[in-house]
Amino acid sequence: MAKVVIGLSGGVDSSVAAHLLKEQGHEVIGLFMKNWHDDTVTISDECPWLEDSNDAMLVADKLGIPFQTVDLSEQYKERIVNYMFDEYARGRTPNPDVLCNREIKFDVFMDIALDLGADFVATGHYCQKKTTTENGQTIHHLIAGADPGKDQSYFLCQVSQEQLAKTLFPIGHLQKSEVREVAASQDLITAGKKDSQGLCFIGKVRLPDFLQQQLQPKTGNIIEIPAHLSVSRMSELSTEDEVFSLSRKRTYLESEGTLKGQHQGAHYFTRGQRRGLNVGGTPEPLFIIETDVESNTIFVGQGKDHAGLYRRGLFIKPDEVHWIRTDLKLEVGETMPVMGRIRYRQQLEPATLYQRADGLYMVFDDPQSAISPGQFAAWYKDEECLGSGVIA
Structure with a gap:
């Protein structure tokens, strides 16, 4: 023993x-x-x-x-x-x-x-x-x-x-x-x-x-983005490279939306968050669809089905890719069908890994809510976790 x-x-x-x-x-x-x-x-x-x-x-x-x-x-x-x-x-x-x-x-x-x-x-x-x-x-x-x-x-x-x-x-x-x-x-x-x-x-x-022990409060604006703008922004980002297009982050300007209130620091909030905004008066609850710490702006949208919350793809930088099963590691140009998740307790969802020279792309069959930079995307085959990486 x-x-x-x-x-x-x-x-x-x-x-x-x-x-x-x-x-x-x-x-x-x-x-x-x-x-x-x-x-x-x-x-x-x-x-x-x-x-x-x-x-x-x-x-x-x-x-x-x-x-x-x-x-x-x-x-x-x-x-x-x-x-x-x-x-x-x-x-x-x-x-x-x-x-x-x-x-x-x-x-x-x-x-x-x-x-x-x-x-x-x-x-x-x-x-x-x-x-x-x-x-x-x-x-x-x-x-x-x-x-x-x-x-x-x-x-x-x-x-x-x-x-x-x-x-x-x-x-x-x-x-x-x-x-x-x-x-x-x-x-x-x-x-x-x-x-x-x-x-x-x-x-x-x-x-x-x-x-707040180290990140000081800093007043900024909460801007509501209409759903149709998120849809059109996605098409604006499209290129012939579908994998790249599906993994790109949407960006917004304050002038494109409506001022709904103020917050105490964009760095305190994350995509998909609903609580803590202290903004009411909308037909549906407001969800954070994007944050910009450079301009200290939070962009929100109405309802959990707002187009700005959803994306099919994500990108992981080469030095952030981790394979538990090193024997299955992809080489540049290779792909792999997997089951993936981007947060704990999320149901595994069908996806495909694309290994390219600039890093690893993970594209889900269906759009995923609140893909957030800094979180871990993990990929599985059946019940086995094969690897993971930090979302860029």
Whole structure:
């Protein structure tokens, strides 16, 4: 049996994962990652990491496994928080959960675990791993979790073959309800604990409040764009290169729309957002269809079906393309039919990858709502996540 270090988060998923590993006969060590302790940005009196670390310690004690806390707050601030500030300042929308897995759990944390002599690192993610040998090469497959409502493979879309080789997902084959049943049967304190909400490891925060620590409020205009203009703008962008045309971002001018109100900073908002505009009086709700941090302008449209929200294509720069299945990596000029998603919990949608000299294009069969720069597009074959990239 192996020596396994598990990230005990203080939640039910990692608690049950640790129990299952112990039951299988592995030597298990529980580590709690303390990644944030600036309570000035939380919106409640809760101290999430303190409560979570205490629950993790009680679970470890109940299971009879060694437990310790590791402080990764410096690396978290440097790699996640600073990156988030920088991305929002540029008018992009980062995904801290994907970044946290890539930069912290499967990098810094994994290094600590391996230094402790671990054969594997385990997490409570709802995803699965399969290992095969093809043409004499060992290949690790990242497979979706068995519970479709909890599948977290999207959050791990930036892991590598080397990281997967050293990772175990003990609960990936279970339904969430089964995980809670196991926790209750073992009398684990986390059995009925609610799933965590908010930013990865930071807790419940109002994003604008969090961002205002470094991104200062700056008054700008909210401009409503009529749907017909978005349609005509799309045709204006069209070229003989359909893949390129479908992936281009629409741009608008303030003079093309109607002033609806003001906001406190375009960098606090993202495409598809409805809440937080504080503008009423329209027949249908206003949705953000585009932001411009240079002019500090937010462009909005009425209704969730507004043409400005939808686009079929997206582009990923060469240095932002990541293949989990490196053996399937496309060469320039090659294409691949895939199933794709641009956000967590989104249903997989049919798409085609086009690898070109300037980068990777992903074109969906049907228009997608709120394709946002900074987010991750992930592509799949059946239940397997093959790779991902940051939307440019």
